[in-house]
Amino acid sequence: MRIGQLARRSGVSVRALRYYEEQRLLESARTPGGQRDYPDEALERVQLIQDLFAAGLSSRTVVELLPCVSTGVATPAMLDQLIVERDRIAARIEDLTRAKTKLGRVIENVTAANVAQD
Amino acid sequence: MRIGQLARRSGVSVRALRYYEEQRLLESARTPGGQRDYPDEALERVQLIQDLFAAGLSSRTVVELLPCVSTGVATPAMLDQLIVERDRIAARIEDLTRAKTKLGRVIENVTAANVAQD
DNA sequence: CTAGAACCTGACGTTGACGTGAGGTGCAAG
DNA sequence: CTTGCACCTCACGTCAACGTCAGGTTCTAG
Numbered sequence: 308m309r310i311g312q313l314a315r316r317s318g319v320s321v322r323a324l325r326y327y328e329e330q331r332l333l334e335s336a337r338t339p340g341g342q343r344d345y346p347d348e349a350l351e352r353v354q355l356i357q358d359l360f361a362a363g364l365s366s367r368t369v370v371e372l373l374p375c376v377s378t379g380v381a382t383p384a385m386l387d388q389l390i391v392e393r394d395r396i397a398a399r400i401e402d403l404t405r406a407k408t409k410l411g412r413v414i415e416n417v418t419a420a421n422v423a424q425d
Numbered sequence: 426m427r428i429g430q431l432a433r434r435s436g437v438s439v440r441a442l443r444y445y446e447e448q449r450l451l452e453s454a455r456t457p458g459g460q461r462d463y464p465d466e467a468l469e470r471v472q473l474i475q476d477l478f479a480a481g482l483s484s485r486t487v488v489e490l491l492p493c494v495s496t497g498v499a500t501p502a503m504l505d506q507l508i509v510e511r512d513r514i515a516a517r518i519e520d521l522t523r524a525k526t527k528l529g530r531v532i533e534n535v536t537a538a539n540v541a542q543d
Numbered sequence: 544c545t546a547g548a549a550c551c552t553g554a555c556g557t558t559g560a561c562g563t564g565a566g567g568t569g570c571a572a573g
Numbered sequence: 574c575t576t577g578c579a580c581c582t583c584a585c586g587t588c589a590a591c592g593t594c595a596g597g598t599t600c601t602a603g
Contacts, residue, residue: 323590358524375535396528403517403521407515410514413497429579438562439579439580443582457569459580460580
């Protein structure tokens with residue numbers, strides 16, 4: 308599969324895929340002409356990378372954790388890192404939940420005020 | 426209260442406070458000598474700004490929503506914006522929850538493998 | 544065989560929320 | 574009066590994950 312097709316299938320840009328390769332997150336074979344040629348599994352890998360980015364992990368962290376995320380094998384240091392990241396995500400979820408609750412209350416107040424005004 | 430004290434109390438940097446003023450998120454009175462002089466309520470306001478930033482709102486959005494968040498009065502457009510942001514936060518929470526679950530499973534797998542190895 | 548779509552490698556631009564240094568001023572203590 | 578810390582205003586630097594443009598090459602359809 309070539310880069311354009313992988314981009315369309317995964318929903319990320321061609322530029323992003325080249326960036327992933329630059330960051331050693333994603334490898335590619337090359338055609339004799341020098342064009343990238345991806346195996347089918349690349350699609351899942353790109354989606355995994357996106358999930359980890361969406362979780363707020365940096366590319367440096369992702370490149371460190373990708374092996375064990377996809378193979379299930381980890382050194383103790385990697386396990387520690389995994390736990391650190393999971394806890395960071397959990398804390399972030401709490402922050403966001405508080406913010407959502409706060410906005411929800413504001414919305415309720417405003418709505419109540421507008422209804423009263425009618 | 427001067428800027429250094431507000432910075433220490435709120436936990437944000439002096440530079441950040443000046444940036445908030447630049448972005449019209451936070452006003453300040455000035456001493457005859459030109460130094461910033463904050464009222465006590467500024468502390469809560471800074472914390473509110475931090476909460477909204479932590480929720481992923483941009484300074485532009487915060488400056489638009491701050492009035493109604495602190496006063497409870499909003500135009501229909503502001504209410505729409507509030508709802509958009511709340512929903513965005515909710516979607517983000519779902520993303521993060523999925524990522525956390527995924528990492529949690531990886532951690533379980535790795536731990537199980539290590540225990541089996543012992 | 545040729546048009547043109549898709550691809551390639553640099554390499555500079557973008558965005559947001561500040562960090563950081565330069566060069567100068569305000570203010571309370573001794 | 575002067576030491577010295579806190580403060581002031583520019584104004585350029587940072588970092589990540591790409592966007593975008595330039596100038597050239599490869600591949601595929603007709």
